Amino acid sequence: MRLEESLIKIKHVTEDTIRGEAAEVDKQAKWPQHSIQNLQQEGLAGLVVPAQFGGLGHGLSGLAKACEIIGQVSASTALCFGMHCVGSAVIAAKPTKAQQKQFLEPIAAGEHITTLALSEPGTGAHFYYPQTQLLPVSEDRFLVKGKKTFVTSGGYADSYVVTTAGVDPDAAMHQFSCVVLEKNAQGLEWGPAWEGIGMRGNSSRSVTLNNIAVSTSYLLGEMGDQLWYIFHVVAPYFLTSMAGTYLGIAQAAFDEAKKHLMQRSYSHNGLSLNQIPLLQHRLGMIWAKLERTRQLVYHAAAEGDKGEETALLAILSAKAEVAHCAVDVVNEAMTLAGGIGYRENSRFDVLLRDARAAHVMSPTTDLLYTWVGRAVLEQPLLND
Known part of the structure; x- marks a missing residue:
């Protein structure tokens, strides 16, 4: 699908579904479930996923214009869709064959929503200094321990791209790594619903990562690639x-x-x-x-x-x-x-x-x- 065709589809979804849900999303601080589902059903969830993984491959230009269209009607929905696309791009940057099958193909098929979990309560705007730990317990297993804040689509996404600091919280940045956690991972503990004055429908929540056991197959790229x-x-x-x-x-x-x-x-x-x-x-x-x-x-x-x-x-x-x-x-x-x-x-x-x-x-x-x-x-x- 060419970018122009994708943007036309996004405009149709925006007018047919997102506009009708926008007031409720803001007033009730409600995650825009119907709008996101409609975008998925129209084949738009793989907007930035490369074509070789089944996506549309529209890159940064497609993302900017898509979020602009949606943002004119519902900024919260644009934020949720945008964060899904960012998470998709991160997974697609250096995927293994298993990650292609487990994440990218379902994303492109409209069956999987992802997002980012980067910010933390103690680092403020310096999200690139994560304190969340990635603790090795065997050759093929890690434990993820820490807390993330302002996780867009928190509790609704199917997976979360998480930045970690490795064994030592004071590790040099070249030791930081990224992993993907699935929504049903044992040890995910979500904080209360978002109560902001704006962007009220994006379900921006905190999450505690209570020693979540994860396979090394969920590591993105190499250790230290963060x-x-x-x-x-x-x-x-x-x-x-x-x-x-x-x-x-x-x-x-x-x-x-x-x-x-x-x-x-x-x-x-x-x-x-x-x-x-x-x-x-x-x-x-x-x-x-x-x-x-x-x-x-x-x-x-x-x-x-x-x-x-x-x-x-x-x-x-x-x-x-x-x-x-x-x-x-x-x-x-x-x-x-x-x-x-x-x-x-x-x-x-x-x-x-x-x-x-x-x-x-x-x-x-x-x-x-x-x-x-x-x-x-x-x-x-x-x-x-």
């Missing part, structure tokens, strides 16, 4: 999915502002708001901010798909710029809508709450700009 995965797969795919999602939020806010200006008029003189020069100017500035940010996101994704050396800088910058864009555009759009835009539980209410998460979702905006600056100044990215 850092490679972080910068070659996790960061590009995660940041691209987030950039697309928040770009969708910004587009939705712009559309709401435009609709308001097109439909409203003053009762005392009949003048339509779309005829007022100041409002035309303000909306034009919003459009320019949105469009230049979109072009950065698309450019960064395309560079990443081509394997260009400068791609990572563009991808880091794209997520940071989108965070500012989403918050700024929603704020400006609400101002253009006047008092109507400030109604509780309005569309702007949801968009503002969802957009604000962009700055704090790791890697945070400040951290991303710092990484870009370090790279430009020929300094190591990770010296904190």
